Structures are given as C-alpha cells and as structure tokens.
Amino acid sequence: MMTTAAPRTMPGLSRTARHRIRVAAITLVVLAAWEVLGRFGLVAGGALPAPSAILEAWWADWEEYPRHILATVGTAAAGFAIGNGVAIVIAIATQLVPAIDRLIRPLVVVLFCLPVVVAAPILGIAFDDPWPKIALAVLLVFFPTLIATQVGLRGAPGDAVSVVRSAGGGALRALFLVRLRAAVPEILSGLQISAPAAVLGAILGEFIGGRWGLGIYLVGSISSGNPAIIWAIGLTATALSAILYGVLGLVRLWYGSTEKLLTLDLPSTRRVAGSALRKALERVGWLIAGLAVLIGAWYAFIASTGLPVTLMNSPTEVFNTLVTSDRAPELRAELGEAFLSSLSPAVIGSAAGILFAFVLATLFATFPSIGASAMPFAFISQTVPLVALAPLIALAFGRGPATVVAVTVSVTFFPSLVTIMQGLAGAPSGPLDVLRSVNAGRFAVLSKVVVPNAVPHLLASVRLAVPRALTGVLIAEQLITGTGLGGLLSQARGYLDYRLMWAIAVVVAVFSLIVYGLAQLAEDGVLKRRR
Amino acid sequence: MSPLFPRPARRAAVALIVVGTIGSLAACSSSSDDAAAETDGLTPLTLQSSWINDAEFMGYYIAQDNGLYEDEGIDLTYLPGGPSVIPESSLLAGDADIAITSPDTTISAIADQDAPFVIIAAQYQQNPLGVVSLASSGIDGPEDLVGKTVAVPDVNRLAFDAMLTINDIDPSSVTVVPYSYDPTPLVKGEVDASLDFVTNVPFTISEMGETASSFTLYDAGYKIPNDTIVVTKDALENNREAIAAFLKATVAGWEENFVDTDAYPTKFENSWFEGTGRSIDNELFFNKAQQPLIESADGMFAMTDDTIQDTIDSLALVGITATPDMFDTSFFE
Numbered sequence: 001m002m003t004t005a006a007p008r009t010m011p012g013l014s015r016t017a018r019h020r021i022r023v024a025a026i027t028l029v030v031l032a033a034w035e036v037l038g039r040f041g042l043v044a045g046g047a048l049p050a051p052s053a054i055l056e057a058w059w060a061d062w063e064e065y066p067r068h069i070l071a072t073v074g075t076a077a078a079g080f081a082i083g084n085g086v087a088i089v090i091a092i093a094t095q096l097v098p099a100i101d102r103l104i105r106p107l108v109v110v111l112f113c114l115p116v117v118v119a120a121p122i123l124g125i126a127f128d129d130p131w132p133k134i135a136l137a138v139l140l141v142f143f144p145t146l147i148a149t150q151v152g153l154r155g156a157p158g159d160a161v162s163v164v165r166s167a168g169g170g171a172l173r174a175l176f177l178v179r180l181r182a183a184v185p186e187i188l189s190g191l192q193i194s195a196p197a198a199v200l201g202a203i204l205g206e207f208i209g210g211r212w213g214l215g216i217y218l219v220g221s222i223s224s225g226n227p228a229i230i231w232a233i234g235l236t237a238t239a240l241s242a243i244l245y246g247v248l249g250l251v252r253l254w255y256g257s258t259e260k261l262l263t264l265d266l267p268s269t270r271r272v273a274g275s276a277l278r279k280a281l282e283r284v285g286w287l288i289a290g291l292a293v294l295i296g297a298w299y300a301f302i303a304s305t306g307l308p309v310t311l312m313n314s315p316t317e318v319f320n321t322l323v324t325s326d327r328a329p330e331l332r333a334e335l336g337e338a339f340l341s342s343l344s345p346a347v348i349g350s351a352a353g354i355l356f357a358f359v360l361a362t363l364f365a366t367f368p369s370i371g372a373s374a375m376p377f378a379f380i381s382q383t384v385p386l387v388a389l390a391p392l393i394a395l396a397f398g399r400g401p402a403t404v405v406a407v408t409v410s411v412t413f414f415p416s417l418v419t420i421m422q423g424l425a426g427a428p429s430g431p432l433d434v435l436r437s438v439n440a441g442r443f444a445v446l447s448k449v450v451v452p453n454a455v456p457h458l459l460a461s462v463r464l465a466v467p468r469a470l471t472g473v474l475i476a477e478q479l480i481t482g483t484g485l486g487g488l489l490s491q492a493r494g495y496l497d498y499r500l501m502w503a504i505a506v507v508v509a510v511f512s513l514i515v516y517g518l519a520q521l522a523e524d525g526v527l528k529r530r531r
Numbered sequence: 532m533s534p535l536f537p538r539p540a541r542r543a544a545v546a547l548i549v550v551g552t553i554g555s556l557a558a559c560s561s562s563s564d565d566a567a568a569e570t571d572g573l574t575p576l577t578l579q580s581s582w583i584n585d586a587e588f589m590g591y592y593i594a595q596d597n598g599l600y601e602d603e604g605i606d607l608t609y610l611p612g613g614p615s616v617i618p619e620s621s622l623l624a625g626d627a628d629i630a631i632t633s634p635d636t637t638i639s640a641i642a643d644q645d646a647p648f649v650i651i652a653a654q655y656q657q658n659p660l661g662v663v664s665l666a667s668s669g670i671d672g673p674e675d676l677v678g679k680t681v682a683v684p685d686v687n688r689l690a691f692d693a694m695l696t697i698n699d700i701d702p703s704s705v706t707v708v709p710y711s712y713d714p715t716p717l718v719k720g721e722v723d724a725s726l727d728f729v730t731n732v733p734f735t736i737s738e739m740g741e742t743a744s745s746f747t748l749y750d751a752g753y754k755i756p757n758d759t760i761v762v763t764k765d766a767l768e769n770n771r772e773a774i775a776a777f778l779k780a781t782v783a784g785w786e787e788n789f790v791d792t793d794a795y796p797t798k799f800e801n802s803w804f805e806g807t808g809r810s811i812d813n814e815l816f817f818n819k820a821q822q823p824l825i826e827s828a829d830g831m832f833a834m835t836d837d838t839i840q841d842t843i844d845s846l847a848l849v850g851i852t853a854t855p856d857m858f859d860t861s862f863f864e
Contacts, residue, residue, distance in 0.1 A: 045719045064806045120615040125624035207615040211584070212806070219583050219614060220808030225714040225735050229808070310644055311623045387614070391715045399708055478685075482709045490709060494688035496619060496640040 022369035030373065044395035049228040054235060057228035064217065065236065071212035073240060075130060075202035079137020080244075084194055087142045088187060091149035095179065096171055101150070106290040106513055107297050112143035113467045113512035115474050116204050117489060118505045122312070124208040126305045133205025133213075140201040144415045144464060145190035148422070151460050152186025153179045188252040189422040193415045195248065196241035196382035203237060203385055218388055227392065234384035241383045242376060287517070313502035321499045322506075331503065334488065339507055342473045342484035345401055346511075349408025350469035354462055356409055357416035365424040365450060366442045378417065381410040390479040404476040404484075411472030416461035423457025424450050459523040466519050467512035474508065573606035574773040579627035581612040584803050586796060586817035587728070587758070588631075590654075592803045593795055594784030603776035614711070619648065622763050628770065629777060634759040635689050638846060638853045647764045650858045652778055652832040653756035654785075657824045660687060660757060661729035661747035663736070665717065670724055671744065673698035673751050679723040682710035687726050693849040694753040714739065730820035734813050754841035756834065767859060778862050782831050789826060792818040833863035 013021070031051055037043050038050025049057075058065075094101035119139060123132040153175075160182075164174045206215025218233045295315050302312045309317055322328055322335075360378075364371025386393075386407065397403045427450045435445050470485070477486025485504055492500035580588055591609060594600055600607040610627060612618060618630035619637055623646070631654065640646040662681065664670040670679065677700060683691045692702045708722060714732055716722045718739050725732065733743035749755075760781075762774060788795055796804065796814040804814060829835050839860070843853040 047715055047719060064808070067806060117615070121617050121620055124615060125620050125626060128626075204615075207613045209611050209613040209616045211611055216583055216611075216613065217806060217808045219712075220585070222808075223712045223714070223732070223735060224808065224810070224813075225718065225739055227715065230713075233808075305624075307624055310640075310646055311620060387711045390709070390711060391713045391721075394708075394716055395719055395721050479709050479711065482707060487709075490685040491688060493617070493685045494636065496617070496636045496644070496646075498644065 019369055023372045026369060026373040044392055047227050047392045047395045049231050053228040054231045058232040061229065061232065067212050068214045068217045069236065072199065072202050072214040075133045075205060075213065076137055076198040078134045079141055079201050080194055080198035082134065083138035083141030084145045084191055087145035088149050091146050091153060092175065094150060095153045095175060102286040103290055103293050106294040108143060108146065109467055109512055109516045110294060110509040111139055113471050113508060114139065114505060115471050115508055117478060118501055120204060120208050125307065125311065129210065132208050133202055136205035137198045137201030140197040141194040144193040144197065147460055147464055148186045148190030148193065148419065149183060151456060152183025155182065155456065184255055185252060185426065186422060188248055188255065189418050192245050192248045193418045195244040196379055199237050199241040199383050200385065218385065222388060230388050234388050237383045238379050242379050311498055313499060318502050318506050321503050331500065335503060335507060338485045338488040342470060342477065345404040345408060346469040346473045349405045349472060350412060350466045352405060353409040353412040353465050354416055357413045357420055357461060358458065360417055361420035361424055362446060364421060366446060378414060382414045386475055386479055394480050399481045403480055404473055407476035407480065408469055408472035411475060412465040412468050415464040419457050419461040419464060420454060423454030427453045456527065459526060463516060463519045463523065467516040470508050470511050573601060573604055575606045575608065576629060576773055576777055577608040577610060577627040579610045579612065579618045579621035579630040581616065581618050581631045583611050583613055584807050585809055586814040589788045589795055589818055590781055590785030592799060593787050594780045597787065599780040599783050603780040605773060605776050605780060619646065619761065622648065622761065628762065628766055629774065630761045631758050632761045633686055633757060634755050634842060635846060636686060637759060637761050638857055639689065639851050641857050642852050648761050649764055649767050650759045650761050651774065651862055652760040653834050653838065654758035654760065654832060655756055655824045656827040656838065657749045658747060658755060658757040659728045659730045659821060659824050660690060660726060661745045662724050663727050663729060663732050663743055663745040664724035666742040666744040668723055672746060673700055676700065676724065677704045680706040680708060682716060682722045682725040683707050684710045684726065689849065690748055690753060691726050693845060694748045694751050696848050697752040697845065730824065731817050734816040753845050755845050756838060756842065775862055778832060785825060785831055789822055792822055830863060834858060834860050
C-alpha cells in the first residue's frame, strides 16, 4: 500500500532517509485530501475547514496567541511535572511495598475516571486560582504514568534482579540498579501519553474561569461560528502537546540507543501461597481495605474544604440521596434508566477503543511510516476539547448512538495505543534476528514474536481504557446527544441539583471500579497461564 | 470574605488533603493572596461573573475603569466566568461576595436545597434569552417549535421547559440537544433553533450570511429577569453597606454606558476585550441591543413587586416554588 506514496526501492538511500521520505509523502497526501475536502465543503456542509483556511485564520490572529499560549503552557507544565512526579514516586513506592498499591488503587482509579464536568466545578471552589486548573491537568496525567511505570518496574530483567539480590543487594538496591533503569522506556511512554493529557487538562481547567489561556480564547471564539478559527486554536494546543511528545520521543530514541536491554521477561505476577479460597478471601480483604481508603480520602477532602454539604456531598449524603431521602426512589429510577442507556455505548466503546488501538499499533509496528504520519492526527483527538468539535461531529455523524460510541473510542484509545506500541517495540532482539535471517514476512514476525511479547502491555492498556469508557460516553452525551447519564448530568447542572451531580459521579466511580477490577482479574489470569 | 467559612481555617485544612495523589498540589494552595485586607479604607468585595468578558458586563467594567467603585468605598475584584463556573457555588465557597446568576437556577437551589441565597437586584429586567432561528425557518412563536430540534445550553434547560409549559406545549414534543454557543449547527440547518441571547447571536448569524429571527422567552410569557445579583443571607446581614455601595456604583457604570452605547466597547478593545476571540463589532451590536432590556422606568437593577410576582408565577408553572422572601428589594427603596 505504500508503493503509491513512494517507490519500493530507492537505491542509494539509507533506511532512515527512505522512512522520512515515506512519512513526508503520506502526510502530504493526507493534507492534500483534507484540503480538497475542506475547500469544496465536502464534510458536514463545510464545517470542516481546509488546512490552508486554518493557517490563514491563525495568521490573521497571530497577535492574540502568545499570551494565551503562555498561560496554557504554564498550567500544563505544572500539571505535567506534578502529576508525573507524584505518579513515578508512587509507582516506586508500590514496587517496594505492594500493599500500598492495593490500598490506593480504588482511589486512584476513581480520580482518573471522575468526569471532568463534575470535577472541574468542585476543584474550582475547593482551591484558589491557579490550582484548580493545575489539579485538573494532574488528574488526567497521573494515572497513565503510574500504570506505565509499574509495568516497567515489574518488567525488569529477572536475571539482573536476581544477580543483584544474590550479591546481597536488597530490594531497594535492585530497584535503583536494575528496575528503574529497565523501566525508563515505559516511564517515557507514560510521559508521552501525559503530554496531550496535560494540555487538555489545562484547557478544560481554563473553563473554570480566568482571563488568559487557549481555553478562554476557545470559549469566546466558539460563538463566532467560524470553524477555521476554532481549529486554529485547537491545532495550536495540538502542536504544543505534539512538541512535548516529540521531545520525549527523542529522549526515548537516545536512551534506546545507549541502553541495550538484555531480554525482557514477563512481569511476575503476585504469587500468593495457599488455597484458592484463601486467595479469594485475601482479594476481598484488600478490596475492602482499598475502598476504605477511598471513602476515608473522600471524607477527608470534604472536611478539609470546609464547604457546606449543599455543595460537597460526603458518602453519607450520597447514601441519603439515593436510599433514605424522599426523592430516593424517583432518583434511583431516573439514574437507573440513564445508566442503562449509557451502558451499551460504554461497553461497545471500550471494546472498540482497545481493538482500534491494537489494530493501529500493529499497523504502526508493521508499517512505521504510516505510524509516524498518523500520530499527529491521533493527537488532534487528544488535545482539542470536545466542546469545540461537537458541532462538526453532530453535523457529520448525527446525534445517535454511533456518534456516542465513536466519541468514546476517541476519548479512550490513546493511552492504550501508546502502551501497546511500547510493548510491540520492546520485542526481544534475539528471536527477531532469527526470524529475519530466515526472511520471515512482516506478519510472521508480528504474530510469532512481537505480539506475544506485548501481551502484558496489551492487558495494561485494557486497564487504562475500560474504566474511562463511561466517562467518554458521558462527554458525548453531554455535548452532543443530551441523552443518558450525560444528559441527566446536564439537567442536574441546570437545576443546580448538587445531590444529583454527586450521585452521578458515584455511579461513574462504581462502574469504573468494577470494570477495572474485572480487567485486573483477567490480566492476572492470563499472565499466570503464561508463566 | 464570608465569615461563614473562615478562609485561613479552610486554607490550612485544604493543605492537608487528597492524601498521596495530589498532595503536593494541595500544599501549594495555601500560599496565595490573602493580604488583600482593607487598604486605603476601601472595603474589598469580590464579584463572580457568569461568563467570559463580553458586552454583557459593560457596566461593571466601566465602573471599575472610571473609579466608580472606589468613589463608593469599594475595592472590587471581578472574577470572569466560564463554562465550568457555577456562580452560586462561588458564594457558598466564600470565593465571592456577590454573584451574577440565572434566577431560575438560583431559586431552584433555594427552594429545593435550602441554599442560603437572596436575590437583591436584576441586571436584565427582561430576559434576553430567546429562541433564535433562521428567518427562513418560519419559527415565530412557541407553537412553531413542536416537532423541531432545538439546541439549549444546560443552564437554560429549565427556562426552556418552563416557556413551553406556559404555552401549553408538552416539552417532550420538542427535541432538545446540547448547545455550547456555536451557531454553526443552526446555520447549517442541523438544528432548527437555538436558545441564546437575542442580543448577541443574531449578529454572528448575519456575519455568516443568514438572517436570524427570534422571540424572547420573556415575550413568550416566561416573565423572569436575568443576570440577577445574588448574595448570601449572611452577607446581606453583615455586609449590607458595602453591597449597597456596590449596587450604586454598578448602576452608575451602566448609566454611563448607555449615554452612548458605541463609546465603551471600542475603548475596551485593548483591555477588557483583548484576546477574547470576539469582535468589537459583535460587542457594539450586543451593547446596543441590550439597552432596552436593562433600562426601566423603575430604575436600572430595581426589582418591582410586579417583576417578583411575574417570576413567582412563571416558576410555579414548572413546579418551582418561589416566594417573596427569596428577594430583597430594600436596596432600591
């Protein structure tokens, strides 16, 4: 398929040079196609602007940008630094003391899956400017890096770890001599996932108010009804995160060329001695402890803000709302109905999201040129707030269930994509060389070595994608269809019904925890069988 | 700041929270500008606006730039709003002393959740919210909306449903979809109408080469004001003088604005309106169009007994019980 873009043989050119030419050619073809679609108004009755029109709009307003960019970059950078710093420290702590992992996991999953539309106003009143914005960026950044770092730390070469330990080195020494160094590629891929998340978090944070920032600029420009201007702002955000992503990619390349990993063995699953019953009991015990931490943190947060219960509902309040209050039966019925209508797009969306990420990642691994040229476009879905794209999506795809699924995929696929790509790239070089020496085809290499090696990453990517599926559905429903839980959330906002907003947040949290737990169970099962 | 929630205690407490995950972040939140205590004998007041800077808030900008608040002994901090800002929440949180709100939302919160708010003034005596459509669509009144698709912002869902109910239209006979103030779906015909300020979006629609037609919710019988000025009961008791001074200066700012609606939007091009993503022409249109909705024979910002009764009657039709004690008209007596 690439022969259309560049001749198969290009004598006299190095491998990298040929790759670069292909990437440039594919990118140009895509841009040309976009230009035609935009110029002739072929998509959504002209709501998709041509790249040249976007550039024109950007150029016409360029004086407006520096101050907004500076504000957004400041917030994003703070969120990126704090979120990733805390994530890496916690990942190291959980490697040394696995109990910490089990204790904080429910809390961490819930924080990651909290719908921004619920979290933003709460953060806005709980902290003083600029911390609500930074906090939002931290929330989006933190979890993927935590998971990536943990995968990396566990995936350290077992031989090297045992060498250090048999020489009398403790867990701490093994950690710093072997594990951390071995985990650098995964940590870097975690940071790469964070790059667009930090920018998006900053922009969504700016919706909490303020004077400067691309988010503020976007809100004002949306009412101008000029898609080129909206895209110019959105693509500026995309460019900011792409630059950060690219720099991290260079660091990864540089690190990859200096550090030769021996082999990459499989992450060791926790070995629990004893009967199946005891293991099950232990699981339940940890779950209860984790939930206790989650609920304790919730109470502590509410108490620490000193805000009235009208605004900040504690678990007790939510229990009252849903169980003992006069409106409880009516509310439960409403919530139940909304949840059921959001459930199927969430299930379909998360399955489709992972499949999409896997197909893309294998495609990218097989045809690196396509991967390199497609990545910038994948970024658009990660950094441009959906509120800016909602009218275009509605015009192009309507306001039905298919649109909700598509948006859910776009919200969830990216962390999975990067994680799986990291797994595919980490294939051990020994078997690869063997296969290449017998002239095995791309797909043979892929199916015999690359994909099996990436299974742990694939499983981790499921844990990243699935819990956020309902959040993705909520965003789509709130901005495009007005149905289901998202629609109910909008209604709660309109009636200033804080109790209903909290109840919806709890429904999302419970769903996220359950599917995360299922994904974890499946992961443990698969990894155990592979041992 | 609101004595209900002493800020130092809150800050110190906030610093302790969110164990582990965002802990380092919380610690930093305790360090911002608390030193804004009374300087020059001025009383500090914070106003939480409901939206980003545009002509909707001209009077407040003028009163600040022209020193009208200082003249009344007020040091005003103006907080712009945004899509994720719930102005009433800022009052509850003690982040603001005064908020600009949608009265139906505020009243719903007082009535259904015992929120301690009082409405003390109304910027728009007549609500500029209306149903905006393309002139070619032939939507001239509520009855034309049956079977149509209308884009409605979250915060105005209640108002829209109320307007339909008042006109004996079953809200379920109209398809409502979310709206984020982008007129594109309307101009492209993907929706039949949008609920937006009739003072604002028709300008953009004409820029896009179409002609807009509109009717306000007010004219359709949903007679409530908009951009109501709200304080907490506690502030009303303990901060009365400062609030009165704020209202006086604000009204003076709006009076100055309406001497010539063309004067100030241009003046603010490089200050209040710099980099908002909106054109000055749009603000000029907005400012002119809003004049008749703000000015009133009874005096700007004043709520008459009729205004209050109309509001109570309108909301009663959608099952929200407003009572006269939710309003305080004493500042304009």
